[in-house]
Amino acid sequence: GESVGLHLPTLSVQEGDNSIINCAYSNSASDYFIWYKQESGKGPQFIIDIRSNMDKRQGQRVTVLLNKTVKHLSLQIAATQPGDSAVYFCAEGGGVGGTSYGKLTFGQGTILTVHP
């Protein structure tokens, strides 16, 4: 299992800066990776995902990079806004039947704080 602790990594940025949140995953056989945003008192909210056959995927203001060689995943948020302040989790998983999402293994999470 993953090592976990009570002290999450933190990232503080100024409004308008770009943010990069990193994640090391454990299973080289994972089919896909997902980034989630979690605000206080709420469930995880899907941000973006990437399949293992890709190394980059872009969404609106977000980019996910996958480096399978070193089992590293990153989330880049452009022009970070105060509303982006939250805990960000990466998750890895394998498909059910090869096409659907399946059970996920979550990373520890990173607290992003955006200062106005």
Next chain:
Amino acid sequence: NAGVTQTPKFQVLKTGQSMTLQCAQDMNHNSMYWYRQDPGMGLRLIYYSASEGTTDKGEVPNGYNVSRLNKREFSLRLESAAPSQTSVYFCASSGVYGYTFGSGTRLTVV
């Protein structure tokens, strides 16, 4: 709005009491999951149901049971609650195009 609905949102139990957490999804997803989240940690999988009629253990199944009642509903039962089960519980469902979480049940066992 389409999504995953969990009940109750909050619950306090005494040690040894039992309860069932309810979850329903209206996205016609085949797979459903129960996760728990402890302070400062990511979510950990308790049980999952890849399709109607099947259930399997996840990473932390001890002390829990589940029932996939039909395609829409997946319940989590604590037969004899323990303080170590104090946590926030999230239900989720997934299909080909998405993976959606409910808003969580905050459970405290005293």
